[in-house]
Amino acid sequence: MNIEIRSGRVIDPGNGVDRNMSLFIAEGRVAGVGEAPAGFVAARTVDAGGSIVSPGLIDLSARLNSIEAELAAAVAGGVTSVVVPPDAVPPLDEPELADRLIHRAKEIGKARVLPLGALTMGLQGERLAELAGLRKAGCVAFSQAMVPVVDTEALLRALEYAATFAFPVWLQPQDYWLSRNGIAHDGEVASRLGLAGIPVAAETIAIATILQLVRDTGCRVHLTRLSSAAGVALVTAARDEGLPVTCDIGIHHLLLTEDDIGFFDPHARFCPPLRAQSDCQALSRAAARGLAAICSDHTPAGADDKLLPFGEARPGATGLELLLPLTLKWAGAAGVSLPAALARITSAPAEILGLATGHLGVGSTADVCVFDPDATWKLTPEALKSRGKNSPWTGCMMNGKVTMTLVAGRVVYEG
Secondary structure, three states: OOEEEEEEEEEEHHHOEEEEEEEEEEOOEEEEEOOOOOOOOOOEEEEOOOOEEEEOEEEOOEOOOOHHHHHHHHHHOOEEEEEEOOOOOOOOOOHHHHHHHHHHHHHHOOOEEEEEEEOEHHHOOOOEOOHHHHHHHOOOEEEOOOOOOOOHHHHHHHHHHHHHOOOOEEEOOOOHHHHOOOOEEOOHHHHHHOOOEEOOHHHHHHHHHHHHHHHHHOOOEEEOOOOOHHHHHHHHHHHHHOOOEEEEEEHHHHHOOHHHHOOOOHHHOOOOOOOOHHHHHHHHHHHHHOOOEEEOOEOOOOHHHHOOOOOOOOOOEOOOOOHHHHHHHHHHHHOOOHHHHHHOOOHHHHHHHOOOOOOOOOOOEOOEEEEEEEEEEEOOHHHOOOOOOOOOOOOOEEEEEEEEEEEOOEEEEEO
């Protein structure tokens, strides 16, 4: 279907575009920006006056406990592509599992699913998974999710193998021995509440080890969910050194700190944990400078999982439908321009993934998000399409509401 999205403020960070004009879509691709291509006749015209027209959001981490509900949540949040960690049940360690996930997502016809294959069988950190087969099945990279490889030699061999075939590896930097018994940031709040702490060293020691292995192997590594100022400093130095390393930050770590645990609020339990105000500020500066992409780290949990005591509650929060409004909230607080903020959730993730999406250039796949930046709505469980209703912002007002999402030129959500 030929679609004209008329009179919106088109913000395309990947191409440096920010002005009021129309976007023309034909045969699933962007056919024109500002001016209609010759012979273009719109079968549908969408009035986007007063709205932002941006590339579809790309979320670098979203768990799909119920694939139908979570993909519906994704497009309701303007997310057109979701990267799925391999820590499903069973883990994504066989090509058939990845193929089945991608096929099911295509049947549903909502957001595009980009699975991460398990780096090791069963995420056990010992025997390599069938990386070549997983890659052929559609896995975009390989990961251990939140499960560290305890054996450093095993990690070295894995990175050597991945480097041989130019397979990217995604690792969450967290030293097993320093984090295995902890549930909160090792700081003043954890001490006051009597919670076992996870020190910043758990992150920095893991990062230092990974970076040395990158130097030795040349493997391209993406570090997921940085949480500390010291971690940011290490990655900044590695990038300056020219190492093939990228990173992302969960949106919650840009807005919350250890103080938000309050009186043992299980909705504020995350992995890695929320850290000190100084860490939050350093993470914000890193994202503002473009060092890191932003992801939702969407982890839907059942109500019972968050009714448990803090130390037993499942870490994480729902995020697919909140990635855009929370990114807008962060941008407003940090003084980051709207185009720069949108870059962190569109073109930056696309670059990390090596995809040709994440922008609205003529000829590109028409993944589009149309949203009203001034619309406000109250976050309630009923307002979410995700089966996960767990969020530290429940009851708060959100700014920014998606009105239309297109995936490959198809309208998959209208709100």
